[in-house]
Amino acid sequence: MQTEPAKPLLRALGGEKLLSTPWWLMRQAGRYLPEYRQVRAQAKDFVELCLTPQLAAELTMQPIRRFRMDGAILFSDILMVPYALEQKLAFHEGVGPVLEPLEDLAAIIRFDPRGVVGSLDPVFETVRRVRAGLGPQIALIGFAGAPWTVATYMLEGGTSRDFRRVKSSAYRDPAGFDALIELLSQVTVEYLSGQIRAGAEAVQLFDSWAGVLPERAFVRWVIEPSRRIVVALKEHFPGCPVIGFPRGAGVQYERYFRETGVDAVSIDTAVPPRYARQTLQPLGAVQGNLDPALLIAGGAALAEAVRGLRHELGGGPYVFNLGHGVLPETPPEQVQILARLLGEPMDC
Ligand code: CP3
Numbered sequence: 001m002q003t004e005p006a007k008p009l010l011r012a013l014g015g016e017k018l019l020s021t022p023w024w025l026m027r028q029a030g031r032y033l034p035e036y037r038q039v040r041a042q043a044k045d046f047v048e049l050c051l052t053p054q055l056a057a058e059l060t061m062q063p064i065r066r067f068r069m070d071g072a073i074l075f076s077d078i079l080m081v082p083y084a085l086e087q088k089l090a091f092h093e094g095v096g097p098v099l100e101p102l103e104d105l106a107a108i109i110r111f112d113p114r115g116v117v118g119s120l121d122p123v124f125e126t127v128r129r130v131r132a133g134l135g136p137q138i139a140l141i142g143f144a145g146a147p148w149t150v151a152t153y154m155l156e157g158g159t160s161r162d163f164r165r166v167k168s169s170a171y172r173d174p175a176g177f178d179a180l181i182e183l184l185s186q187v188t189v190e191y192l193s194g195q196i197r198a199g200a201e202a203v204q205l206f207d208s209w210a211g212v213l214p215e216r217a218f219v220r221w222v223i224e225p226s227r228r229i230v231v232a233l234k235e236h237f238p239g240c241p242v243i244g245f246p247r248g249a250g251v252q253y254e255r256y257f258r259e260t261g262v263d264a265v266s267i268d269t270a271v272p273p274r275y276a277r278q279t280l281q282p283l284g285a286v287q288g289n290l291d292p293a294l295l296i297a298g299g300a301a302l303a304e305a306v307r308g309l310r311h312e313l314g315g316g317p318y319v320f321n322l323g324h325g326v327l328p329e330t331p332p333e334q335v336q337i338l339a340r341l342l343g344e345p346m347d348c
Contacts, residue, residue: 211248
């Protein structure tokens with residue numbers, strides 16, 4: 001029996017060097033799209049949006065219909081895990097997420113990770129719907145927050161400037177904090193496994209705040225839990241690529257890549273592409289890292305940066321992406337221009 005050729009994004013994540021550049025964008029669904037704002041206005045709140053499969057599937061598909069990226073990322077949020085752990089969660093206009101800060105580490109650890117994910121069944125239904133309607137060339141990406149980043153939101157109650165609460169809790173009671181990280185790791189494995197069973201073909205672990213930790217804490221709360229998640233996923237789903245995004249990890253990117261066992265790393269805007277080519281690509285696929293502000297600026301700066309990235313990284317397994325998410329001020333026309341630039345043959 002003949003097997004169908006794998007989708008370009010999955011081939012690149014699997015370590016193949018391709019002639020064309022597969023691409024998708026972090027936060028490719030969102031406020032920069034008028035059609036997103038229209039759907040958003042229909043829902044009572046953002047959490048409801050994430051838990052309504054019909055709407056979440058529609059939002060997942062919006063950027064694909066416009067721009068035909070190689071990857072569709074499930075529409076949801078990393079904070080659905082604290083929500084499933086019964087932490088109060090709201091998204092306030094202009095402020096971002098607001099959670100009722102956890103006062104007591106011991107209180108949360110009583111949760112059974114297997115029971116938690118049941119309340120996220122609508123997310124799996126979204127995955128099934130999207131997968132059923134996706135073209136043969138486009139891959140569906142599932143995701144979750146990595147334990148450290150999710151823990152920062154749980155203890156800070158939202159986005160933080162200096163992480164003083166989560167860090168002081170962790171340093172004061174490292175064993176208690178380990179237990180929270182372990183719980184989050186187990187829930188994340190269950191949650192990503194559910195997404196993969198429902199049809200996700202690759203998954204990304206977002207560790208957006210990996211870069212704020214000193215070395216020993218980085219190893220203990222970023223690398224270690226991520227490694228355990230990858231081991232558990234690989235046991236059941238060996239063919240499903242895992243992308244790690246330890247944003248801000250700097251010179252720790254290499255160790256993160258080696259020790260977690262992820263198939264690909266997503267590099268943030270500050271990682272020099274040459275370093276990524278020389279040090280990271282020999283370990284697997286690299287994804288990234290256009291400055292999201294270049295999608296606002298456009299023009300020659302955008303074209304030059306895209307050309308430069310493909311030139312530097314296109315000689316190995318490479319997925320084009322941003323160094324962080326699409327900014328809400330981004331004109332959709334610039335994403336169209338980016339799509340066209342990426343459709344041109346590479347100059348090497
Ligand atoms: O298109 C996609 O990438 C899929 C959906 C997605 C969202 N959030 C939707 C969203 C993904 C992958 C995320 C990940 C996420 N969420 C991260 C990791 C990536 C990163 O940005 O570092 C983090 C830290 C969060 C937590 C979160 N959710 C914050 C801090 C905010 C507020 C900031 C903002 O952009 O509004 C959100 C809200 C959120 N998540 C929106 C969207 C589309 C905006 C909600 C709205 O007001 O309509």
